[in-house]
Amino acid sequence: MxxxxxEIASGSVLIVRSHGMSPVILERIKSRNVKIVDATCPFVxxxxxxxxxxxxxxxxxVIIGNKDHPEIKGIKEHVEGSNCCMVIENAEEVSKLxxxxxxxxxxxxxxxxxxxxxxxxxxxxxxxxxxxxxxxCGITKNRQNSxxxxxxxxxxxxxxxGKRSANTTHLAEISKxxxxxxxxxxxxxxxxxxxFSGAKKVGIIGGASTPMEDIVDVKKIIEKI
Numbered sequence: 001m002x003x004x005x006x007e008i009a010s011g012s013v014l015i016v017r018s019h020g021m022s023p024v025i026l027e028r029i030k031s032r033n034v035k036i037v038d039a040t041c042p043f044v045x046x047x048x049x050x051x052x053x054x055x056x057x058x059x060x061x062v063i064i065g066n067k068d069h070p071e072i073k074g075i076k077e078h079v080e081g082s083n084c085c086m087v088i089e090n091a092e093e094v095s096k097l098x099x100x101x102x103x104x105x106x107x108x109x110x111x112x113x114x115x116x117x118x119x120x121x122x123x124x125x126x127x128x129x130x131x132x133x134x135x136x137c138g139i140t141k142n143r144q145n146s147x148x149x150x151x152x153x154x155x156x157x158x159x160x161x162g163k164r165s166a167n168t169t170h171l172a173e174i175s176k177x178x179x180x181x182x183x184x185x186x187x188x189x190x191x192x193x194x195x196f197s198g199a200k201k202v203g204i205i206g207g208a209s210t211p212m213e214d215i216v217d218v219k220k221i222i223e224k225i
Contacts, residue, residue, distance in 0.1 A: 054104030065108025161207030168207030
């Protein structure tokens with residue numbers, strides 16, 4: 001696996017992961033006779049397309065999401081023009097945004113609705129014309145709603161998935177708002193029997209990329225406690 005685009009040999013195959021990539025980098029790689037297999041998530045592609053459209057039509061683009069996330073870096077690269085966009089992670093950062101004539105908004109596909117709405121409310125003060133594109137993935141949104149509902153009905157919540165996964169981390173954050181006894185684990189080996197003391201109902205939810213077998217393994221261990 002190449003760590004740098006310069007390591008990709010001519011005539012080889014490059015698979016673009018679901019988070020997408022910079023179109024500039026992809027064009028450079030294509031020019032070296034490399035076959036591109038684009039596995040970018042359709043929802044990410046939509047966010048990229050909306051960001052490009054907004055910049056082409058004179059909007060200053062605000063991207064809501066994690067600055068260091070590869071998806072956000074890819075979306076940012078689709079904005080045309082220098083100094084035409086800003087990435088905002090939370091409502092407090094909106095104060096750094098100067099007033100503009102026109103602002104267009106897109107959002108990281110795995111972002112929570114709560115953060116999205118809190119930032120948008122602040123952005124409304126920054127321009128007379130604002131075009132908001134809600135590019136949160138529909139599947140992600142449904143999973144977040146499920147996490148919210150399940151957390152309210154259970155004594156303990158277990159969120160299964162990668163600690164570096166944005167969508168899984170957001171599930172844990174949402175759950176913890178409604179159930180303080182929420183635990184984010186990557187696999188069954190992290191389970192602590194003490195978490196379930198006095199609990200009658202336990203909820204289990206996995207991130208979008210969490211294998212079903214991992215969730216089943218967690219369920220089996222909990223049932224033995």
